[in-house]
Amino acid sequence: MNLRRDVFQAIADPTRRGILVLVASQSMTAGAIAANFDTARPTVSKHLQILSECELIEPEQRGREIYYHLNADRMKEIAEFIDPFRKIWDDRFNKLETVMKKYKTK
Amino acid sequence: MELKTKIHAEAGKHDLTITREFELPVELLFRAHVEADIFEQWMSHEYGTTKVSKLQAERHGGWEFQTSDAKGVAVIRASGTFHEFIPNSKITRTFEIEDSPFGVQLEFLEFQKLSEETSNLRLHVVYRSAALRDQMLKLPFAKGLDMAHNRLQEIVGKFDGKR
Numbered sequence: 001m002n003l004r005r006d007v008f009q010a011i012a013d014p015t016r017r018g019i020l021v022l023v024a025s026q027s028m029t030a031g032a033i034a035a036n037f038d039t040a041r042p043t044v045s046k047h048l049q050i051l052s053e054c055e056l057i058e059p060e061q062r063g064r065e066i067y068y069h070l071n072a073d074r075m076k077e078i079a080e081f082i083d084p085f086r087k088i089w090d091d092r093f094n095k096l097e098t099v100m101k102k103y104k105t106k
Numbered sequence: 107m108e109l110k111t112k113i114h115a116e117a118g119k120h121d122l123t124i125t126r127e128f129e130l131p132v133e134l135l136f137r138a139h140v141e142a143d144i145f146e147q148w149m150s151h152e153y154g155t156t157k158v159s160k161l162q163a164e165r166h167g168g169w170e171f172q173t174s175d176a177k178g179v180a181v182i183r184a185s186g187t188f189h190e191f192i193p194n195s196k197i198t199r200t201f202e203i204e205d206s207p208f209g210v211q212l213e214f215l216e217f218q219k220l221s222e223e224t225s226n227l228r229l230h231v232v233y234r235s236a237a238l239r240d241q242m243l244k245l246p247f248a249k250g251l252d253m254a255h256n257r258l259q260e261i262v263g264k265f266d267g268k269r
Contacts, residue, residue, distance in 0.1 A: 093111055
């Protein structure tokens with residue numbers, strides 16, 4: 001569970017969400033990513049480290065450079081985490097609908 | 107099967123929106139939320155029975171219900187106040203589970219007529235913080251993942267009968 005909690009903390013930060021949006025369309029180096037933010041380069045490095053540890057992004061060595069790209073599977077997992085919550089509400093509302101149909105003729 | 111209920115929850119935000127279309131006239135959809143005996147029917151399930159102890163269906167009225175397990179032991183007590191109460195259109199209310207770490211949440215319910223026989227409900231829920239919202243969202247998910255963890259299961263059990 002600890003790892004998961006970290007993932008949600010990771011996406012709760014606006015800069016880290018910005019990084020995820022950037023690397024969603026193309027692989028980028030740390031320098032290219034940092035150029036998009038006003039924050040200091042070491043701060044961006046720290047964000048990249050957290051995102052990598054949570055496996056939200058993956059580093060990839062290309063020659064002398066390290067490129068980061070989005071781990072789509074991990075992002076999909078996050079989108080799916082609210083499904084059980086949704087299912088609870090759906091069951092509840094299905095029951096409401098069934099119950100209220102009995103009142104239709106009254 | 108495709109779920110009819112939609113949940114919109116953005117990362118890092120402290121609110122979420124639940125929407126659902128019903129094959130019911132808007133009047134019946136509204137009644138389901140404000141008449142105690144009807145509310146008890148759709149809120150009760152195989153794991154718990156819901157009893158409404160107070161439902162003052164008016165502006166500044168209070169509401170309170172509790173859900174008990176199969177042995178009759180109360181597992182959840184929830185209460186709040188209506189701040190806006192416009193029949194067949196809108197309810198603004200507070201919601202709080204007693205003795206829980208989640209605090210008070212603010213709920214905006216909008217009832218919309220789509221046709222004579224169909225209607226739409228939009229439930230906008232505002233939590234005190236993004237962390238609290240995520241905790242609420244994650245509870246049912248965690249339940250599926252880690253059934254063996256007793257403490258967690260206890261908390262999730264309490265949450266399960268919420269509403």
